[in-house]
Amino acid sequence: MNKAKIAIALPLLALLAxxxxxxxGNASSGESAPGELAGARIxxxxxxxxxxxxxxxxxDFKGQYRLVYFxxxxxxxxxxxxxxxxxQAFAQFEKAQPALAAKVQPIFISVDPAxxxxxxxxxYVAAFxxxxxxxxxxxxxxxxxxxxxxxxxxxxxxxxxxxYLVSHSRTPYLFDPDGKPVALxxxxxxxxxxxxxxxxxxGNETRGNIxxxxxxxxxxxxxxxxxxxxxxxxxxxx
Ligand code: NI
Numbered sequence: 001m002n003k004a005k006i007a008i009a010l011p012l013l014a015l016l017a018x019x020x021x022x023x024x025g026n027a028s029s030g031e032s033a034p035g036e037l038a039g040a041r042i043x044x045x046x047x048x049x050x051x052x053x054x055x056x057x058x059x060d061f062k063g064q065y066r067l068v069y070f071x072x073x074x075x076x077x078x079x080x081x082x083x084x085x086x087x088q089a090f091a092q093f094e095k096a097q098p099a100l101a102a103k104v105q106p107i108f109i110s111v112d113p114a115x116x117x118x119x120x121x122x123x124y125v126a127a128f129x130x131x132x133x134x135x136x137x138x139x140x141x142x143x144x145x146x147x148x149x150x151x152x153x154x155x156x157x158x159x160x161x162x163x164y165l166v167s168h169s170r171t172p173y174l175f176d177p178d179g180k181p182v183a184l185x186x187x188x189x190x191x192x193x194x195x196x197x198x199x200x201x202x203g204n205e206t207r208g209n210i211x212x213x214x215x216x217x218x219x220x221x222x223x224x225x226x227x228x229x230x231x232x233x234x235x236x237x238x
Contacts, residue, residue, distance in 0.1 A: 035174070035183030035236065042173065042181040044148035048109070048135040051122040056135060058179060065104040065237050066175040067185060070151045072112035072166050073124040082187045082224065083108065086172060087129040089229030093237075096230075100237045103177070110136040111146060111153035111168045149173070174236055186232055188224035 047057040067086065071079035087106065094101040108125055110116035113136050121134030137145070146153055151171060157164025172185035222228070 035181075037173065037181035037183050040150075040181050042148075042150050043175060043179055044145075046141070046145045046148065048137040048141060048145065049118055051118050051125055051134040053118040056133065061105050061107075062179065063103075063177045065177060065182075066173075066179070067104060067106040068109065068149070068173045068175060069107070069185075070109050070111055070146065070149065070153070070168060070171065072110050072168070073116050073120055074112060075166070078170060082170065082172060083128050083132075085187070085224055085226050086185055086229055087132060089226040089233060090129060090131075092226065092230050093233045097234070097237075101233075104233070104237055106132045108132055108134045109142075109145060109149075110134065111142060111151065112155075112166045113137055113139050113142045174232075182236055183232070186223050186228045188222055 043058070045058045047055050050056045067090070069079075069083060069086065071083070073079075090101065090104070090106055093104075106129060108121070108128075110121065116134075116136045118134075118136060121136055125132040125134035136142070151169050153166055153168035155164055155166050170187060172187055174182045174185055176182050
């Protein structure tokens with residue numbers, strides 16, 4: 001590109017960026033529009049331990065898009081519902097666009113390192129998709145990664161409790177091949193769905209066999225259906 005062309009292109013780009021900023025998402029449907037997380041300070045290098053007990057670093061995934069979900073395997077409702085739908089959409093994406101799907105690494109990071117050992121993570125991630133990687137670490141490692149990825153979590157219970165819950169933010173991220181945040185994966189907003197949505201989760205004791213049934217009234221809004229997640233993947237993964 002010569003200098004004259006650059007001079008013309010730059011003001012145009014600036015104008016596009018300004019449009020996107022003010023339009024509250026309306027201008028983001030264009031192919032070249034950045035995702036809502038573009039430029040956000042989310043993510044940093046880490047080394048954690050995967051479901052096979054092997055060290056895995058953020059930089060191991062260089063060159064790949066990364067779908068990153070923070071949660072915990074004992075989560076009774078939201079985590080398995082989100083993961084099931086995201087990974088179902090990912091499986092559809094794999095069928096439709098195998099070459100593009102190969103460029104995406106789905107990653108589940110535990111915010112409950114005390115209970116989520118590699119051995120616990122292994123059957124859990126496998127239940128959702130064979131390519132889903134589960135990561136855990138020491139409480140200190142997880143605290144740092146959560147901070148770097150702007151994820152809040154808090155153990156709800158008394159010391160010594162075995163059956164505690166972990167409240168955590170629900171922010172499934174898509175990162176680009178450079179490890180920069182792109183956009184939030186659409187997940188269902190329970191506040192916009194009526195009482196007609198009812199999830200049933202049954203799992204066996206090894207937690208390796210998760211079955212999920214979502215009964216969904218077609219009238220209610222569903223921002224996180226697999227078809228929405230599939231459209232999201234088709235939009236961003238190039
Ligand atoms: Ni959860």
